[in-house]
Amino acid sequence: MSALRGLFAGELPQLVMFDLDGTLVDSVPDIATATDTMLTSLGVSAAGEAKVRGWVGNGAATLVARALKDAGLDADNQTTAMTLWRAAYTLCCTRQTRLYPGASELLAALQNAGCRLALTTNKPIQFARPLLEHLGINARFDWVLGGECVPEKKPAPHMLLEVMRDAGIGADASLMVGDSSADIGAARAAGVKVAAVTFGYDNGNPVAGLNPDLLVDGLVELLP
Template sequence: MITPCPFDGVVFDLDGTLIDSVPDLALALNAMLDEEGLPHVRPEQVPAFVGQGARVLVTKAMAAVGRPIPEGAAGAATLERLHDRFVALYEAEPVRGTRPYDGAVAVLDALRAQGVTLGVCTNKPQGPTLGVLEALGLSGHFSAVVGGGVIPERKPDPAPLLLTLERMGVAPDRAVMVGDTPYDVGAARAAGVPVILVDYGYSPVPPAEAGADVLVSSFAEVPAALARLAATRAKPA
């Protein structure tokens, strides 16, 4: 039986939290690199590129293959061209190998059955985010989805998370963020939202050092972590 959720809303990061998207990100990156006549990145390199949006992902991939994007106007134009091409390649086939993490769908179903409002807040561009959620049959679980580009700010800025909560109709003090990177922790802290971190995702630092309120090792542990977090917050100072 799933532990009852004591919060009104839960906001999830996407890549590295709800879904393992590395296989398809690697395929799209390598298709882009093929067009540029450049060597491939290895799939195991890709998690280190993820978390700050598609432009950073492309920038890190180019550096990894020995072709860093230069500074200045010419470099900015190159980045925009490569970004747009990567996104187009990724959107064309976003779920060849992407899957929800074990236990994710069952937990989402259980939380919704309890009347908990769910949302997604990710730095992944909005178009691919919506496409992936739809293709995986997950879009119906969420009352709000805010991806990169919906507003100029990105996590760890709190603005995307606060917008997600506004669209969900949930106050920050009645919500929890679940993510996998320091960018999720930073956004949650700045928004006044407690945060659970999964330790299996794409964090660029050891998850235990990212400053989350609770650390879990599987998605199935999230409901119990929500209850534990609520109990901790209810204790007198």
């Protein structure tokens, strides 16, 4: 029996909601480029990819705030910094971002098995959409929600609840797949099961300690 069927009494979930950064794609190289461009434009040193990797997962505004704090810059710089970051990321968001192994195969297999698929990401929708198109997976999703599409980003449950409501599918037949405390918190708040990948971004903290319903080292482990 597949790992997914094991969570749902031998059946597949009717609805699977995916996080993006750190779950389906490794986007840190491009995010780091934009962050470092922003920082140097503000007259401070670049942070580097290793640091930025630990700042991803709670949306662009939180990422920028963490970068400013690390650089010793006052929070009053947030608005200017966000403008700089968005401009930089617009130019580079598809340069080095890649799908994780098994991501494309998993989405195709779930869709072919009749599962409804949604993307529920804290990433701004203006970047999520072009990225999905560039990677050739946009058509896999029935819903794509970014951080600004709902009143509160994950770990609030708004994105998940909106998708389930629109799909007409209950929490008992839905699954969240993510990599961070934000994803697990949103799933718990929405009352849905959650599968977590071990290779993503969560401020450098092991996601295993958050006790997801299922923990996988690779996306192929979720194949139906």
